[in-house]
Amino acid sequence: MQWWKKFPWQRLLALLVVLAVVLAVAMTQVRGDKMYVKVDSSSPDAVVQSSTDFFDSKPVGKLVSNQPVEMLDETDGEFVKIRATVDGKEVEGWVKKIILQKKPLENKPRVSESGAVENASFAAPGFNEELENGMRADSPEMATALKRIDDFEVKRGKLLGFDAKAEEPDMAPVLQRYRDFAAAGQLKD
């Protein structure tokens, strides 16, 4: 009997079908990978752009910190194309690759108060608003100095056209300022 008559074609076919299904699922996974936004909504980088050309792009939405976004299978230099839900609507556009990370933000102290790693400098991860408020309470000097930073951030925001105290400020006008600055200085190629 010839060998091909003995060969388990049916098993091979079944194996190929399984492989194809696995591959298809894997490809879908890659295309639809979920990433999280690691910058604040008051960062100009949180604005989703219609294209990667700084001068020609238009804002299509804004992201907030820790928001999940879906990665689409397109990159252009430092930018990636994403799909995200903004104000209840689904938008697609471009953001900088570096503003996204695979895991959600922890946003909490990662060492115990006594210093689980037993020294002060290790305490840096976990630095957040709560600890900053603790520093204000502990040190009047630090409280005064931090107040200066607060004032500076608020006034700077006002000058650039956004409310630094708002939870989700609109940063699109700030990007437009940068474009206008470049255009007025004739810096654009």
Added chain:
Amino acid sequence: MKTNTLNLWFTRFLALAAVCTLVGCSLFNKVVESISAIEKAQLVDKYEPSEQYYLGRGVSAVILDRYPPIEIKNAQTERQVAYLNDMAGYIERASQSVTRSALRLGDHTERDHDQQQQVYDLALYKGVQVGILDTEDVAAHGTPGGFLWLSYGAIKMCESEDELAAVVAHEMSHIILDHGMANYRIAYKSEVRNSTLSDTWFSGSGAVSNFGRLCVTYAEDAFNGYNPEQEFESDNWGTRALTASGYDPNAMVAVLKRVEAYEKAHDVDPKDYLAHHPPITERIKTVQELIKSEGFKVNPASQKPEAVKARNDRFTAAFK
């Protein structure tokens, strides 16, 4: 006889199994310990942008205690702050594709794979924020999280917008290339230095005081400036960023020459900020060679007389 031999081999096998189990357990424990240590190290080495931002606020607070910021109280100061922030925001955006690789930036600094990856991944939580220090001293400080503080002295040293852009690009690179955090990781991992200021501001124990002392230590170190290798790297990145933004790359050379003249004229104190920078003639030479070897070209459109005038008019209106 045959049974005895079998028993002997069985006993040997059991003994070997026991030894292997013991050694295996010990090795396993060591592996677990090592993984745990690595994870812990990664835990404390990896800073999220929000953490860098809050650290930057703390460090900035100490900087502003030493050099008070200008009060944004009238049209002129508003114009100055808005102008500087527009410039820095634009340069940051335009230099997006400028390399962050230590090797490609002249191989001045050493970063292992993880450190380099951190630099590649570095994002600023709220973008770049530029403030002005109300002092005629020549001082500029970039902190983690995107804060950039320029003194009136440093700004007024510049004679054109392109030169000011060179200062901004250079300082911004210290933030983008994670120089401050890199120094912190190396020098302060084991202890936070006690100083009069840190003891005055924070005398207690616990996480809050630890954070406070860390901010003070970090700021006091920042007053001394970065190390020479990092300065060379920042000159390199800054020159590339200037070119990418349409400014004249030779402005970096021009501003370094102004620093050289300032150092000569002011007989810089060894404790002063500028005294910790590498020899200025060496930096000028290195930037000139970079411009030549990389073939950085001046953007013809931005160097037309009317374009230069437009930029210098707004620079003069803000600061002269």
